[in-house]
Amino acid sequence: MEDLTKRILRLEEASSVLEPTASTREAWMEEVLTYAHRFIDRMENEKAFIEEYQTDNAFEEIDFKEKISMEEALQFLDQHVDSIGLNPASGGHIGYIPGGGIYPTAMGDFLAAITNRYAGIFFGGPGAVRLENSLIRWLCQLIGFPQNAHGNLCSGGSIANLIAITTARDKKGITSKKVDQSVIYVTDQTHHCVQKAIRIAGLNESILRYVPMDDRFKMDIEVLESLLKEDKEKGLIPFLIVGSAGTTDTGSIDPLDKMADLARIYNCWFHVDAAYGGFFVMIDELKDRFKGMERADSVAIDPHKGLFLSYGLGVILIKDKKAMYDTHFYKASYMQDAQERFDEISPADVSPELTKHYRGLRLWLSLRLFGLDPFKKCLEEKYALALYFEKEVQKIGFETGGEPELSVVLYRYKNTTxxxxxxxxxxxxxxxxxxxxxxxxxxxxxxxxxxxxxxxRTHKRTIDLCLDMLADCVLRVKKRL
Ligand SMILES: Cc1ncc(COP(=O)(O)O)c(C=O)c1O
Structure with missing residues (x-):
């Protein structure tokens, strides 16, 4: 039998490649950087979308027992991942809600991965938790929440909305016995992740009222008021009103201030999904459109949308931090040392996650390296581009859904039967x-x-290209008909 010490040393030797030498790290880094920079530098002249519906068996054929070089790995990614489908990093991505991916996101993620700070619990990662909590306080200030509100940096808008809805459920005492009498008010334009969250939160049997909207797809406040009144009179429990500050389809903002009034009167939790639109509140010209958002109980706002970060960072902000804590906090004996320190709220105590990506660093680094002003200017540019597109597209035979409220424009070709x-x-x-x-x-x-x-990365030249492309595509459709 092999001696235990010998065995350990043999295994250490055999697995030592997991800690590459400095020269290997440097060589890999150089190859990765060359790939990344080529990707960025070519993007402007490449298509934003390459339709691809064929089966790709390359993934099934991989044998993970075999190793390949970095060069081969990058070649594979280039061929099978990065040059097909939608390029969300491209400025030519003007569909859905675009991503982007400013460079410091990658730097922040790289450092977060290398240092692997534990951002879930203050005891383990006091600096990382302080950093993330300082971002939360800054975001609270940005949207007009009090400094004692709290929040969580999560993976995106869907989880942000989920955290708000589970917190609202518990705060309003919607236990299983009350679910089928409880009422939630949304519109047809509320993002579908809210309905998903409602189901995940065990509220599928709640009564979901789709409040009608006006001709700009904003919740009709008078109907909301009468529904709340009727529901109350019927002995039901109105408990949650969901507003949107920038719907995905049209960019419309619900009448938030009036919704906040009604939420107060009817003792409802008022949640605002500002995942897409929230950061436009920084633009002086648009600020007033968000009036009432600061009166919400919770707001979802996504830096991986409105602050142009790569995918992977949404934020939920909640005024009643105790409610957030009550919904998520748990004790476990193996965590007893960690729970002794309480200088800052730990992310793990206010979210479903325990161990988590140290995702605050990418935002912190981006803000520190650029300062806030270029973000504001860039958002203002997007709004101005939307105004420009809405005017120009009408000159080539399209009708529009009206002047955009934020940066989404609705349009369709009109000269056809x-x-x-x-x-x-x-x-x-x-x-x-x-x-x-x-x-x-x-x-x-x-x-x-x-x-x-x-x-x-979307600029005037991108919008002009978009208009040229639309004109060309109209001709092609006409030929097909
Ligand atoms: C208004 C709104 N809310 C929520 C979401 C969901 O966010 P995520 O895709 O980051 O989960 C989106 C996504 O586009 C959205 O536009």
């Missing part, structure tokens, strides 16, 4: 073309296209 059919075909042509990526939607049974302008 069957608008729905024509615009459906137009979307197909746009996707085949791919110079710019645009997405469509259905509103009141009608086919519309959306230009969602939010990438930091």
């Amino acid at each position: 069957d608008k729905n059919k024509f615009n459906k075909l137009l979307t197909e042509e746009i996707h085949k073309d791919g110079r710019v990526f645009l997405s469509s939607t259905t509103l009141n049974g009608e086919e519309w296209m959306r230009a969602a302008i939010l990438s930091f």
Whole structure:
């Protein structure tokens, strides 16, 4: 039998490649950087979307027992991942809600991964938790929440909304016995992740009222008021009103201030999903449109949308930090040392996660390296581009859903007898073309296209390219018909 010490040393030797030498690290880094920089530098002249529906067996054929070089790994990524489908990093991504990915996100993530600070519990990572909590306090200030509000940096808007809804459920005492009498008020334009969150939170049997909207897709406040009144009179429990500060489809902002009034009167939790639109509150010209957001109980706001970070950072802000804590805090004997220190609230105590990505660093580094002003200017540019697109697109035969409230423009080709059919075909042509990526939607049974302008890489030249592409695609559809 092999001696235990010998065995340990043999295994150490065999697994020592897991700690590459400085020269290997440097060589890998150089290759990765070359790849990354080439990706960024070429992007402007490449398509934003390459349609790809074929099966790719390359992933099934991989044998993870075999190792490959960094060069081969990067070649694989280039061929099978990074050059097909949508390029969310491209300024030509003007569909859905664009991503972006400012460079310091990568630097922050790199450092977070190397240092692997434990950002879940203050005891283990006091600096990392302080850093993340300072961002939360800054965001609270930005949206007009008091300094004693709290929040959590999570993976995106869906989880941010989920944290708010579970907290609201508990704070309002919606136990299983009350679920089927409890009422939640949304609109048809509320993001579907809210409905997902409602189900995950065990509220699927709640009564979900889709409050009608006005012609700009904003919640009709008078109908909301009468529904709340009727529900109360019926002995039901109105407990949650969800407003949107920038809907995904149209960029509309609900009448937040009036919703806040009603939430107060009817003792409801008022949640605002500002995942897409929230950061536009920094623009002086647009600030007033968000009036009432500061009166919400909770606000979801996504830096991986409105601050142009790469995917992976959403934020939930909640005024009643005790409620947040009550919903998420747990004790465990193996955590007893950690729980002795309490200088700062630990993310693990106010979210479903324990061990988590140290995701605050990417935002902190971005803000520290650039300062806030370029972010504001870039958002203002996106708003101005939306105004420009809305005007210009009408000159090439399109009608629009009106002046954009934020940076989403609704439009469709109008000079045709069957608008729905024509615009459906137009979307197909746009996707085949791919110079710019645009997405469509259905509103009141009608086919519309959306230009969602939010990438930091989208500029006037991108919008002009988009207009040229639309004009070309219209001609192609006409040929098909
Ligand atoms: C208004 C709104 N809320 C929530 C979400 C969901 O966010 P995520 O995709 O980051 O989970 C989105 C996504 O686009 C959104 O636009």
